[in-house]
Amino acid sequence: MATEFNFELVSPERLLVSGSVSEVVIPATEGEMTVMANHAPTMTTIKPGVVTVKFADGRKDRFVVFGGFADIIPTGCTLLAESAVHVDDFNVDQITRRVEAARTELAQATTDEHKFGIESYLAELTTLRGIVVPA
Template sequence: MPVALEIVSPEKLLLSRNVEMVVIPASEGEMGVLPNHAPMIVLLRGGTIAIHEGGKVTDRLYVSGGFAEITPERCTVLADEAVPTSELSRAEGERRLSAAEAEYNATDKNDVPSLDAAMDRMQSARAMIEAAAA
């Protein structure tokens, strides 16, 4: 019994197919989703989604963040941004990292929500650089 996987970005439906397993970058760490998974909604951090079919990784997509809704039959990823890793640019990741670091350094250190948002953008940019290099 496969897992019905859908990956959606604000622009379009990127992927919709049955897969053996999907590994998502949940905010608490990498999370594998198999058939009959417990229902939950998880926050995603910047990272790579790995799609497993036939016992191996067949596709990888970078996501900058978002949410995933998991049911026993389905995993729906609502990504802020999703790009196949083959289309990533290390230079773009480095540009985003520099911008996020500058934003963090310019932020009032008492403004915790703004600091957290800048740190999330730094982590997401680092994940993009790592995924582009892989």
């Protein structure tokens, strides 16, 4: 039974990861999800959060993502991120700009569904800030 699979993390700017991994933890919309070899085929949306990658050689790496979706098959996983950056390259200004834009959008929202979606997004950004920015 294979214990490794191919993982790709792609943002509009560049390919951040492409290689053999033993596990990936992704911030799926319905909750954190661990992907391993032979995972059932799944497609899920991604919320703002941290992707943790455990490579086949044992080293680990983390990336901050802002939405997107993941396509998972037994032999691989591709995460297409709206935006992604290595956690070491992350800047708190990225969250601050997104929070400000979301608050502006919230002030202009006309339906309850739209307001709820923006409020949920703001909560996710607040949680992400607590995870990647030291207090």
